[in-house]
Amino acid sequence: PDGPTRWVACDVLRVGDTVEVQPGEPIPIDGDIVSGAALIDESMMTGESEAVVRESGGDKTSVLGGTRVLQGTVRMRVTAVRGESFLDRLIRLVEGQGREPTPNELALGVLLYAFTIALFTVVVTFTYLADFTHIVFVSVATIVALFVCLMPTTIGALLPAIGISGINRVARANVIAKSGKAVEAAGDLDVLILDKTGTITIGNRLAVQFVPAPDVPMAELLEAALVCSSVDETPEGKSIVRLAARHNAPVRRLELGSYKVMPFTAERRMSGIVLH
Known part of the structure; x- marks a missing residue:
């Protein structure tokens, strides 16, 4: 685990290998996180639009091949070989499903x-x-x-x-x-009920409205939201920036050294800027 790292194809991974996955990269194969924490998009597998946190220790260490890391760098131990992952078993199940007569x-x-x-x-x-x-x-x-x-x-x-x-x-x-x-x-349906929001949406939670607290001007809220979310790389943070821009939010210029950036992390689960 503390030795040198090198790039390898996912085809050569074996059970027990340790793999490092960085933000923006897909999980190559099923495994368990042994170090770090990450925010992972599992919508392709589960249909849930909300990203989930996976971290070492506890009962939320398992990750699925094909999902994508949104934030955080983790090291995972491979628990399945190619052809035996959750996605491979799911594909075989669908392919083996016989066609039923209508x-x-x-x-x-x-x-x-x-x-x-x-x-x-x-x-x-x-x-x-x-x-x-x-x-x-x-x-x-x-x-x-x-x-x-x-x-x-x-x-x-x-x-x-x-x-x-x-x-x-x-x-x-x-x-x-x-x-x-x-x-x-x-042909005989009148009402269609869906149990997954990701089925009919783009799969990401988006900001749609700013609601100021009592006695807080809307302009002040827009400025604060734009400044705090400008360094947030999550889909929610980017949607806040786009929404603030559509509302013509005032852009506040900050002097170098007058603030400290708090990027979003899976452990903190929030982002923002601390003004000195």
Whole structure:
């Protein structure tokens, strides 16, 4: 752990290796933090837009490969090899998921089976009656041709029509359907309830309004927010700067040495400027 560090490809990492991850870099593979603390964006894995703190010691040391470090430098011990990480297992689970037939496909299948049995019964009965009454002679080739011509194969063409109709209906509502069952169900939806805000948002918390305390002028609040968040590299801090700029916040010029910058850290969980 105290020896020299070197760049390596994530493919060569093995269980037990120690890896240093710096701000802005992705976690290469699943592991446990052994040193330091970091603010990590796990929205790709969990769908939660709020970044989480992971630090050594305690019960919040595990990190997932593919997530990204927003702030802080940590050293982690690899606990999984390539192909056995959480993301790899999740991909295999999705790929191995069999396609379930839609309700319309099931109903159409039952209809085709019923028509085929009924048709077979009619053809056999017709052949038996023709042979028994000697009114007409029916050869085997004629029976086969009659059966093939009357088979309800054209009903199968309804499936593409049903799928196209459903896709058109959900497309008009800007919905992307990942299965035929979802397409059919979406055609009858009136209300859609989502359990993850990151599903329909950009995934970051943003400042939308400044609310001053009693007897505090709005201009003073805008100036203080702009100064304190100007060194904050988190998505929340950057959004405060953008919001203050849209409100034409006054820019305060600080003399060198008259302030001390307090950057955001995972341990402190805040940022700001201390004026001397």
